[in-house]
Amino acid sequence: MLPGxxxxxxxxxxxxxxxxxxxxxxxxSGRRGFLRASLLAAGAAITAPVVAIDGAAEAEGDPAxxxxxxxxxxxxxxxxxRPYGAPSIHEASKVRRDLPGMSSYAGNSxxxxxxxxxxxxxxxxxxxxxxxxxxxxxIDPARHRLMINGSAPGMLKAPRVYTLADLLRLPSxxxxxxxxxxxxxxxEWAGATMPTVQYTxxxxxxxxxxxxxxxxxxxASGVDFRKARYVLAEGADGASLTRxxxxxxxxxxxxxxxxxxxxxxxRPENGYPLRLVVPGVQGVSWVKWLRRIEVxxxxxxxxxxxxxxxxxxxxxxxxxYSSVQECKSVIxxxxxxxxxxxxxxxxxxxxxxxGRGKVERVDVSVDGGKNWNTARLESPVLDKALTRFNFDWxxxxxxxxLQSRAIDSTGYVQPGISELRAVRGTQSIYHNNAIQSWQVQxxxxxxxxxxx
Amino acid sequence: xxxxxxxxxxxxxxxxxxxxGAEMYPGVGREATPAEVAAWDxxxxxxxxxxxxxxxxxxxxxxxxxxxxxxxxxxxxxxxxGAIMAPLxxxxxxxxxxxxxxxxxxxxxxxxxxxxMKLAKLSSLFDxxxxxxxxxxxxxxxxxxxxxxxxxxLYLAGIVPDDFVLSNQTMPEVQALLPNRNGxxxxxxxxxxxxxxxxxxxxxxxxxxxxxxCMHDCAAQVAP
Numbered sequence: 001m002l003p004g005x006x007x008x009x010x011x012x013x014x015x016x017x018x019x020x021x022x023x024x025x026x027x028x029s030g031r032r033g034f035l036r037a038s039l040l041a042a043g044a045a046i047t048a049p050v051v052a053i054d055g056a057a058e059a060e061g062d063p064a065x066x067x068x069x070x071x072x073x074x075x076x077x078x079x080x081x082r083p084y085g086a087p088s089i090h091e092a093s094k095v096r097r098d099l100p101g102m103s104s105y106a107g108n109s110x111x112x113x114x115x116x117x118x119x120x121x122x123x124x125x126x127x128x129x130x131x132x133x134x135x136x137x138x139i140d141p142a143r144h145r146l147m148i149n150g151s152a153p154g155m156l157k158a159p160r161v162y163t164l165a166d167l168l169r170l171p172s173x174x175x176x177x178x179x180x181x182x183x184x185x186x187x188e189w190a191g192a193t194m195p196t197v198q199y200t201x202x203x204x205x206x207x208x209x210x211x212x213x214x215x216x217x218x219x220a221s222g223v224d225f226r227k228a229r230y231v232l233a234e235g236a237d238g239a240s241l242t243r244x245x246x247x248x249x250x251x252x253x254x255x256x257x258x259x260x261x262x263x264x265x266x267r268p269e270n271g272y273p274l275r276l277v278v279p280g281v282q283g284v285s286w287v288k289w290l291r292r293i294e295v296x297x298x299x300x301x302x303x304x305x306x307x308x309x310x311x312x313x314x315x316x317x318x319x320x321y322s323s324v325q326e327c328k329s330v331i332x333x334x335x336x337x338x339x340x341x342x343x344x345x346x347x348x349x350x351x352x353x354x355g356r357g358k359v360e361r362v363d364v365s366v367d368g369g370k371n372w373n374t375a376r377l378e379s380p381v382l383d384k385a386l387t388r389f390n391f392d393w394x395x396x397x398x399x400x401x402l403q404s405r406a407i408d409s410t411g412y413v414q415p416g417i418s419e420l421r422a423v424r425g426t427q428s429i430y431h432n433n434a435i436q437s438w439q440v441q442x443x444x445x446x447x448x449x450x451x452x
Numbered sequence: 453x454x455x456x457x458x459x460x461x462x463x464x465x466x467x468x469x470x471x472x473g474a475e476m477y478p479g480v481g482r483e484a485t486p487a488e489v490a491a492w493d494x495x496x497x498x499x500x501x502x503x504x505x506x507x508x509x510x511x512x513x514x515x516x517x518x519x520x521x522x523x524x525x526x527x528x529x530x531x532x533x534g535a536i537m538a539p540l541x542x543x544x545x546x547x548x549x550x551x552x553x554x555x556x557x558x559x560x561x562x563x564x565x566x567x568x569m570k571l572a573k574l575s576s577l578f579d580x581x582x583x584x585x586x587x588x589x590x591x592x593x594x595x596x597x598x599x600x601x602x603x604x605x606l607y608l609a610g611i612v613p614d615d616f617v618l619s620n621q622t623m624p625e626v627q628a629l630l631p632n633r634n635g636x637x638x639x640x641x642x643x644x645x646x647x648x649x650x651x652x653x654x655x656x657x658x659x660x661x662x663x664x665x666c667m668h669d670c671a672a673q674v675a676p
Contacts, residue, residue, distance in 0.1 A: 148484075162481040170480060249645065299498075301572070423660050
């Protein structure tokens with residue numbers, strides 16, 4: 001609720017695709033000073049805001065109202081002109097983006113979700129972030145199989161094979177969960193690095209997934225749950241990526257074998273036709289193109305559990321089997337690269353989530369963490385799902401630092417970056433769930449900064 | 453109901469549930485054949501369960517590496533793949549091999565982390581090369597070729613001599629030489645399964661970072 005009549009502020013969305021060849025070179029060489037120069041260059045290239053009204057027309061009214069546009073004076077296109085459908089051509093800049101220079105192999109890289117452009121909590125399937133370990137394929141579902149086997153005789157009664165048609169006949173669940181790469185925000189451990197929220201937090205998505213609880217499939221294979229305490233999930237891609245999952249998550253009925261995403265079949269980039277859903281756990285365990293589940297009495301120490309997805313601690317030890325994504329939040333607008341064009345009323349909006357449960361509360365600070373006020377949580381608020389928060393703010397034109405801080409249903413409070421570093425140092429790469437700070441400068445430009 | 457009757461009922465329910473599992477959806481799915489399981493069950497565990505018999509020498513590995521690996525990894529494993537593809541070789545010392553923990557992981561400023569700086573289980577390397585390498589033709593290497601490529605890498609890393617032959621027999625002795633074999637920790641709260649006390653990992657989910665939610669006049673932070 002606003003205190004009274006208020007001028008409405010206008011937000012210029014982040015300049016898109018602004019990484020120049022020099023920026024890419026700078027990134028490759030490990031220097032981080034590139035963002036300031038690139039943002040200045042991109043800002044200068046953008047024309048005046050669209051809200052300006054032509055002076056002569058202003059007296060009579062808005063030409064957008066007075067002069068009827070073509071779409072009001074002509075016949076439109078027919079049904080099924082585009083059988084699948086596509087976003088408006090005016091939304092063409094709202095796309096997944098990769099980070100040039102991050103990898104020489106696009107099949108072993110990341111593309112980021114444009115969080116700054118999204119509403120609510122669901123990520124459109126076409127904007128779901130990608131992390132592939134050996135590229136993606138568009139698998140023929142008729143030739144895809146899911147095998148359930150044991151590491152040794154006695155782990156289950158008999159190994160089984162399912163076709164997609166088999167799985168579609170079994171009882172299904174549909175649940176909304178977030179999916180976050182363990183390396184999300186990883187570039188920020190050592191300092192404020194990436195220019196926009198797409199790059200700082202965009203290895204994050206949330207979808208409704210549909211599929212068969214893994215417990216149903218394991219019971220049908222006669223798994224001996226007293227012996228088999230670990231699950232190995234394996235993909236059908238070239239990497240045949242593998243990860244160990246604790247049987248406790250299967251027994252609690254949280255883990256399921258999904259074929260559906262947001263009402264349609266999974267997209268190829270997201271594991272078509274089958275992927276594992278492991279709510280609250282980092283994305284690498286949600287094995288895509290799932291072809292095999294093995295149950296066993298030991299963890300598997302796979303490559304993604306010994307060489308990658310291990311967190312280097314200050315004592316020189318690598319944390320292994322670190323899986324849970326702890327409570328985290330981020331303001332998606334106003335955010336890095338955007339610009340506040342006027343003083344006045346703004347809606348601060350963002351996302352919060354926790355791998356341990358529901359989001360209980362989100363607080364927002366506009367003074368760099370000295371004072372906090374509780375934001376509105378928009379429904380739905382779901383277990384291990386993104387939760388949207390909003391907060392009314394009137395910008396007076398003075399520099400400000402915007403932050404959000406989430407608290408989950410276990411009482412865990414999202415830490416500041418200095419609190420996180422005090423325990424984990426700066427070399428961990430993974431599991432950075434620190435409070436994000438966006439600095440609003442007097443010019444209205446928003447920059448990624450770190451405090452303390 | 454008396455406690456023994458409740459107990460009997462619970463046992464009866466358990467037996468019923470287990471029996472019903474396979475019969476609940478007859479005709480949905482089928483038993484896998486031994487050949488099918490053998491074709492897909494390629495994982496090699498840390499205790500070497502699943503390791504195929506075979507062997508390969510350093511010299512055979514050098515030849516294979518030059519032909520199939522060096523275009524991405526560099527002729528000496530130095531990597532050419534950008535930030536995500538780590539170099540294979542470098543950063544380890546004789547003392548690391550003796551102690552089983554790589555000191556370069558503590559270097560200031562940090563140094564790039566090579567595969568052999570991190571590798572704690574030799575099985576991980578075999579398992580990964582067998583399932584995912586070479587990049588454009590994964591799963592084409594025979595077990596002897598996997599052993600050979602590993603023997604060459606272990607030689608480049610200074611862990612085995614140039615006449616070494618790696619095999620399913622010699623894997624355990626090389627495991628005992630891995631420079632970072634003692635460098636892993638599972639003492640944390642990020643494992644969502646049973647705790648170490650209950651046969652799993654870590655502390656059962658207790659967070660290592662404890663923050664508080666101050667609302668007003670909070671400790672001043674350093675300005676950016």
